Amino acid sequence: MLLDEPRRERADAARNRLKVLAAAARLFREKGVDAVSMDAVAAEAGVGKGTLFRRFGDKAGLAVALLDERERELQEAILSGPAPLGPGAQAAERLAAFVEAYLDYLLGHLDLVRMSETASPGARYRIGAYRFWHRHVAILLAGTRPGCDADPLAHALLAALAAEHVTAMVAEYGEARARRAVRTLALG
Amino acid sequence: MLLDEPRRERADAARNRLKVLAAAARLFREKGVDAVSMDAVAAEAGVGKGTLFRRFGDKAGLAVALLDERERELQEAILSGPAPLGPGAQAAERLAAFVEAYLDYLLGHLDLVRMSETASPGARYRIGAYRFWHRHVAILLAGTRPGCDADPLAHALLAALAAEHVTAMVAEYGEARARRAVRTLALG
DNA sequence: CACACAAACGGACTATAGTCCTTTTAGGTC
């Protein structure tokens, strides 16, 4: 008996999951994330609407699924990649490296991340990945600012990295100044 | 000829504006901001939907209109009230005072501000008030951190004061720690 | 007061997210 086995995904479910992800990726690339409705994704994938929502929950969930791989790459690099992003460097250096790397990731998929964060209120804080970034930043902040209340401070700092906000900042000042501002804030 | 006169508001328009604001205030108070639809506001006010949207643009616009007075009070206090919120104190003190005062305002009307900022994407940065807070913070930052690139830095700092974000931070850590985190970030 | 016309009104209409519930099907069991 395989007690902990999470019961394999049914064949039709797997097939449809792939069809949906492929269709969504294609439509988003061709028309832009905001201009594609969930109806359109379902139609393009050749599945019913119920199927789409059942599997991905909402539009944010679909975006998260599409970002999954890229997100994992960054998480891997932080956990076990080379310093200064990975372990081994001083906290301040790692924090600066994280900000740069996160901004690379974010600016590479701005529309998608934005949808994942804003599709429903509070969506950002419910995503599993957010907790990862938050933990990482809190630990580093404890290193760069000994004695500070790192957990809420990490939240406040990550606010500056919200897609909604970075979109506005980059539009107004360009990437270089936006990056510098976040780094300045992070390093005190 | 009164060239610059902005042509007085028509009597029926004024009457309806007041009816809508009163109805919205009542419904929001009774049922909570999120649970009230624009249809319900229109019905309660006894006006058509078209009238509601024509005048306030969207849900965010309605929220802004309701917040208008409180917002003005804070702006007045900053421009000409007593120090340290008003002029006369050192930049660092004024910045701390601004953070506290803004959080007072925000926490007093969290749902409404949140709606004004999140009803449509990018709404926050289109509100006139945002430009005011941004200018104020940028000027103070130039005082506390000579030589910094104050404009984007002010944006990054204000990100931590976004309603969406403060809601999450207060829920998780409570007001006191949330306040302290923002103040820490602001004062470097 | 009658008239003209810009402004405002209002509600039917569209678009879209998300839900519900009935029908279908995969895959294990005898």
Added chain:
DNA sequence: GACCTAAAAGGACTATAGTCCGTTTGTGTG
């Protein structure tokens, strides 16, 4: 291979934001 069950499918349905346009009304003018 027939049968059973839980999972999955799918599309009609609901709720709501926001648009459009034909109709009404306030107000300044002769």
